[in-house]
Amino acid sequence: EVQLVESGGGLVQPGGSLRLSCAASGFTFSTNWMHWVRQGPGKGLVWVSRIKSDGSSTTYADSVRGRFTISTDNAKNTLYLQMNSLRAEDTAVYYCARGGGDGYNKPLDYWGQGTLVTVSS
Amino acid sequence: DIVMTQSPDSLAVSLGERATITCRSSQSVLYSSNNKNYLAWYQQKPGQPPKLLISWASTRESGVPDRFSGSGSGTDFTLTISSLQAEDVAVYYCQQYYSTPPTFGQGTKVEIK
Numbered sequence: 001e002v003q004l005v006e007s008g009g010g011l012v013q014p015g016g017s018l019r020l021s022c023a024a025s026g027f028t029f030s031t032n033w034m035h036w037v038r039q040g041p042g043k044g045l046v047w048v049s050r051i052k053s054d055g056s057s058t059t060y061a062d063s064v065r066g067r068f069t070i071s072t073d074n075a076k077n078t079l080y081l082q083m084n085s086l087r088a089e090d091t092a093v094y095y096c097a098r099g100g101g102d103g104y105n106k107p108l109d110y111w112g113q114g115t116l117v118t119v120s121s
Numbered sequence: 122d123i124v125m126t127q128s129p130d131s132l133a134v135s136l137g138e139r140a141t142i143t144c145r146s147s148q149s150v151l152y153s154s155n156n157k158n159y160l161a162w163y164q165q166k167p168g169q170p171p172k173l174l175i176s177w178a179s180t181r182e183s184g185v186p187d188r189f190s191g192s193g194s195g196t197d198f199t200l201t202i203s204s205l206q207a208e209d210v211a212v213y214y215c216q217q218y219y220s221t222p223p224t225f226g227q228g229t230k231v232e233i234k
Contacts, residue, residue, distance in 0.1 A: 044225055
């Protein structure tokens with residue numbers, strides 16, 4: 001059974017940093033693209049970033065490029081999102097999700113339960 | 122970026138009746154080389170993560186009830202729930218994965234009338 005479990009969310013001050021983790025199990029982690037998607041309070045879904053699980057390719061939304069870094073540790077089957085220079089508008093539930101199949105342009109077929117990040121003083 | 126626009130924003134349907142949600146993309150998401158539409162539908166129930174219902178515009182995921190169906194091509198797509206059940210109360214999102222960044226519609230909230 002595919003499982004994705006996020007952790008690392010919390011309350012952080014503007015300008016601060018946080019690292020999210022997503023522990024994956026039930027599939028061969030190194031063969032899929034992995035994504036982060038966020039959802040602000042009462043808002044819709046917004047794609048944040050993706051990575052080829054071997055780490056060879058990464059892409060970011062304009063709103064986070066230069067502040068967020070996505071990475072993987074294949075030995076631990078874990079996806080990360082390092083978030084720096086956080087702003088109030090980054091407040092959201094952050095979901096990790098698996099790209100379904102080979103290639104980056106695939107639907108997101110499994111999602112974690114999400115971790116809440118609140119940026120506030 | 123491709124803009125995805127859903128309509129309506131919300132709808133209330135009686136149990137057993139049909140619910141129809143439309144999704145329009147600002148440019149075609151049909152890839153001519155393989156004739157596939159790079160369009161997915163997700164269901165999000167309160168307090169839960171999104172769940173993939175339909176991919177490639179019309180392919181139902183394993184375990185998804187057959188009352189859910191997707192149709193359309195190019196820029197215009199539809200999600201239909203043929204006979205609404207109580208457990209279908211949720212917000213539904215369309216998403217294009219044709220180009221970067223992947224983008225979602227704003228969501229359509231489905232309730233029971």
